[in-house]
Amino acid sequence: MKRKWILIMIMGFLLSGFCLIGCQNNEKHTGKVKEQTEESEEEEVKELVVAVNIDSSETELPFASVLLNRSRFWGSLVFQGLLIANENINNVEKDLCEEYTISSDGKTYVFILKDDVLWHDGERLTVDDVVFSIETCLKAQEVNGYIKKGMQGIVGADTFESGTTTSISGITINENSITIKVKKQDNSFLGTLAQLPILPKHCLKDIPVEELSGSDFWKLPIGSGPYEVVSNNDNKEAVLVLNEDYTGKMPKIKQIRYKVLEDPEHDEFDFAITSNPEIIKKFQSQSSYTTVKTGNLYYRYLYFNVDGRKGENEGILKSKRVRQALAMAIDRDSIISKLYKDAAVVVDCGIPESDSWYKKERKTDLSYNPAEAKEILIKEEFDFSKTLVLTRYNSDELSIQLLEDIAAAWNAIGVKTEIVEIGANASNLLWVEAEWYDVGLKNLSAVDYSEWYYEYSSDNQMWSVVLNNRPVFDVLIAALDNTKWAYERAMLYGEIQEMEAEQVFKVPLAVVPQHIVYNSDNLFIPNISLPNFYYYYNLDLAQWELLKE
Numbered sequence: 001m002k003r004k005w006i007l008i009m010i011m012g013f014l015l016s017g018f019c020l021i022g023c024q025n026n027e028k029h030t031g032k033v034k035e036q037t038e039e040s041e042e043e044e045v046k047e048l049v050v051a052v053n054i055d056s057s058e059t060e061l062p063f064a065s066v067l068l069n070r071s072r073f074w075g076s077l078v079f080q081g082l083l084i085a086n087e088n089i090n091n092v093e094k095d096l097c098e099e100y101t102i103s104s105d106g107k108t109y110v111f112i113l114k115d116d117v118l119w120h121d122g123e124r125l126t127v128d129d130v131v132f133s134i135e136t137c138l139k140a141q142e143v144n145g146y147i148k149k150g151m152q153g154i155v156g157a158d159t160f161e162s163g164t165t166t167s168i169s170g171i172t173i174n175e176n177s178i179t180i181k182v183k184k185q186d187n188s189f190l191g192t193l194a195q196l197p198i199l200p201k202h203c204l205k206d207i208p209v210e211e212l213s214g215s216d217f218w219k220l221p222i223g224s225g226p227y228e229v230v231s232n233n234d235n236k237e238a239v240l241v242l243n244e245d246y247t248g249k250m251p252k253i254k255q256i257r258y259k260v261l262e263d264p265e266h267d268e269f270d271f272a273i274t275s276n277p278e279i280i281k282k283f284q285s286q287s288s289y290t291t292v293k294t295g296n297l298y299y300r301y302l303y304f305n306v307d308g309r310k311g312e313n314e315g316i317l318k319s320k321r322v323r324q325a326l327a328m329a330i331d332r333d334s335i336i337s338k339l340y341k342d343a344a345v346v347v348d349c350g351i352p353e354s355d356s357w358y359k360k361e362r363k364t365d366l367s368y369n370p371a372e373a374k375e376i377l378i379k380e381e382f383d384f385s386k387t388l389v390l391t392r393y394n395s396d397e398l399s400i401q402l403l404e405d406i407a408a409a410w411n412a413i414g415v416k417t418e419i420v421e422i423g424a425n426a427s428n429l430l431w432v433e434a435e436w437y438d439v440g441l442k443n444l445s446a447v448d449y450s451e452w453y454y455e456y457s458s459d460n461q462m463w464s465v466v467l468n469n470r471p472v473f474d475v476l477i478a479a480l481d482n483t484k485w486a487y488e489r490a491m492l493y494g495e496i497q498e499m500e501a502e503q504v505f506k507v508p509l510a511v512v513p514q515h516i517v518y519n520s521d522n523l524f525i526p527n528i529s530l531p532n533f534y535y536y537y538n539l540d541l542a543q544w545e546l547l548k549e
Helices: 005-015 074-078 127-139 145-151 157-162 188-196 209-214 277-284 322-327 330-338 369-381 397-411 449-454 463-467 474-482 486-503
Strands: 049-052 083-085 093-094 098-101 106-113 171-174 177-183 229-233 237-242 257-261 270-272 289-293 297-304 386-392 416-421 439-446 506-511 513-520
Touching: 005 322, 005 513, 074 237, 083 188, 083 513, 093 098, 093 188, 098 416, 106 127, 106 463, 127 145, 127 157, 127 171, 127 177, 145 188, 145 449, 157 270, 277 289, 277 513, 322 369, 322 486, 330 397, 330 506, 386 397, 397 416, 397 463, 439 449
Parallel strands: 049 257, 049 270, 386 416, 386 439
Antiparallel strands: 083 093, 098 106, 106 177, 171 177, 229 237, 237 257, 270 513, 289 513, 297 439, 297 506
């Protein structure tokens, strides 16, 4: 069996002292034997340098549970799915499966797994890993809502998720095939299945599912994708090397270094992702770098902790008129224009104004009107002596200033505020530690508009904390799932926009397109559409190439 000892040896000399955390016991996995050669010490390896903090938004590597953030680029390098989306996200191709068929009624899917796929530690990938991944998706606490919604459509998923049964009745396996039955025909099922990462059961089966997202496994994760993480230095710098046993189209780039830069202003890098308009503008003016706008929906918004709050502020945001007033006190146009210039689009719901087919005129008006907002609070007997606690998990300057401007807007109508950072760059902590704050600033990278609205579902594990399983949107969301025609979907989106404006569980602020920034003097990227880097799709990595000798 081939192995990449030459590359690993170089890592040993360059990165001695790095923390190596393995599959089960915090040691680097050694499932594949490596042969030493004298030449390994002399060979210089060209590597792609990926920066994670050119806009100072992150202080650590983005390695975390791929059930929550499916890709962020690294996830596409390390993990695979049964299927892989193409650049349009919703259309799929085969990935880990050799073939698949769909029954005439659209309710039964049969997937034949490739029989030569190995995990990075040398173990064989089997249908048991696929079943384990679906089961984990249903039971884990921090899971991407779009993926979980798709898996909940499998027959028997509800009883398994509730603990009534120990297996999913709609899933059967036979040697290297897996049959999945869904409750009803769902044209989006293959798309959601393409976003489900297949996880190594042998590495994770003994970790309690509620502890999975915080497991050390993610510091040195084991996947089956084209690259293997071989070192991780205190979550500040990691090295990925080419997986020579990869069964897909083999990339040309042999090595990738993920790193938090010491000086993002001046340190050289080859590839990064950002939504900071100042950073984008800066690199647009540099001849050696190219910036490309991705076609994603990257929302910035506030949400109200309606039911998860404890202590003296418990219940302070239960009145929807209070929430409406707080939304009306924010001059979104002015704040977003000041911070993002023309790099963001202000939104008042989950659908941007530019989409005239789905964006509907609403009866409920939440336009900026601070005088009326204060009157509403007085009528609602809002307790102005209490302090609203605002929180964020991003530590970049734009997030800091955005929340400060919102706090200032509320201060202007007599509402006291305090800003407290959640203490980690992880959105799931907003739900785990919901007892102590009132309003959260959050991001959402979505495949489509429905993902924005799926957050309101009563069965959304994370949002159920702050909305106490409220079923207000469930009927409309279920209807969206069942629509076949665009005009029906447009009508439903109109209804759900009105309900969103009436309930005000969120305050939409802006859609901020992400950009990739890459060193075009050193990196060739094929001419493909670049959609949402938080999702898993075919990047055609076999065509990426380092140019400098």
